[in-house]
Amino acid sequence: MFGSLRKKLNSVIQEGFIITENLQQQYRQSQTSSASSSATTPTLDESIHSNRSSSSFAGQLPGSDLILPGDVNMAAGCNLLAKYEDAWKQLHDANENNATKATQVAKQIERIGQATNVLHTDMTDLATCLSGIPALVEKLHESLETLQNVNKLSATVETELERLEDLCEECDLQEFMLNKQCELSQFKQMKMAELESYRQRVAAKHQDKIRQHEQNLRRIQRERQAVFDDAFRGDLAEFKSKGVLTKIQKEEPTLPVALEEVVLDDSTNKDALEDFLNG
Template identity: 30%
Template sequence: MFESLKKNIQSVQDGITAGLQRLSVGEQKPTQVSPSESQVNLAAGSDLLQMYQTQWATMHHLAEQNSAAAQDLDVAITQLADECECQHSQMAEIHSLLAHLPNIMAQLHSMLATIGSMRGLFEEVEGGLLTLQDLDEELTLQEQILDLRLSLALAREKHTHSLNSLNNELKASHQTKMIVLEHKKENERKEREKVFSEKFSEDIKNYKEQGHIKKRIPSAEEEAGLKLEEVDLEQDSSELDDFLNEPA
């Protein structure tokens, strides 16, 4: 609409400009003034022309203002159209979202139900974890008990082995000492038997020579004497037999 108005104003402006140009060209032509034409009023119509020029200038100024206002209005209308289009798009999107709202609510309720079931599962898992922790502690305690029992068994076996070794060593040492002691006693017994045998032979010899036996004081070793079980009856008794078999 504004474009057509602008075109009409431009065509009027072009027509007025062409008319003025024709008038100017007509005034510049040299004419020969006749005596009858000298009485013609050349200023006739100048006021009308001035009025037309003033109106044309006013219309031209108004046309320029209208054109600028039309451009501003076109920009404002374009912005308003863009804003309306944007709001229309937003309204369409809101309408689409509102159309999906029941599905969203249904999904939300489903998610809430799922969260409730997951909460129950979490509680079960937590209980299972506590049970597993108790079992782990119990297994750890059993492993510690088994380790202690194994250590105790090893220590007992080691102690038993040590006791057996010590017992064997003590038995071997005791047997060695007993053998040494028996050898010592045997040697002492043999020495005492030898001493008594020599004394007995000396007494027999004195009896044969003097007819009696000298009374002598026994030594400490003789006082200790031989025990009956220490007397060896299988020793050589030939001297005693010879003495008893001699004629009176």
């Protein structure tokens, strides 16, 4: 900005110097031309003597028989008329020269007025710009302070944005964990329901096997009871017929088997249960 103002001031000063030099040259030319014209213009007496003859003549007029007397001057008043004619011509030439120079001077005055207006406008603009420099400096200081405040605010906003991103990530993580917990709870409930159903099926099968085993035991007991009855009746018949009993070799007594001691070993069902629990 200050560089442009300096350039404009230099251009205004140079234009003022150029206009001053042009005026001085034109003034010198006008002085020289006026001196030369006064030196080359003949005086009134010289023009009268050069252009007119002041001698008087006498004699006969050409083309006439009239004879003039010797004391009559036919050229009387010619010198005065020539003087007035030369003076009028000089005045006419001077008027034309003055009109031409007046036109030139008017043009020069107009150019000077235009240049002066331009210089006045430039100087006014320069003064306005120079008067606005303190306010501009103050505005620049305010702008610097505003930029510093904006920089601090930007840093604060950036920090808050980072915190917001961290909070968003934590919220997303918590939501993900809650969803997974819900899915795990649903999966656990489903597996517990399947386990309960499987347990019921296994218990039902176990009850069936226990019932079948009890039935087998009762059938075996009935068969043994029938065998013992047959043997007792045979021994009774033999005792009645012979009076003595045939000694039977004593066997080791078998311990009675309780229902709680019955072990059902079903490897197929056990493997299926382990596969279900291990997922």
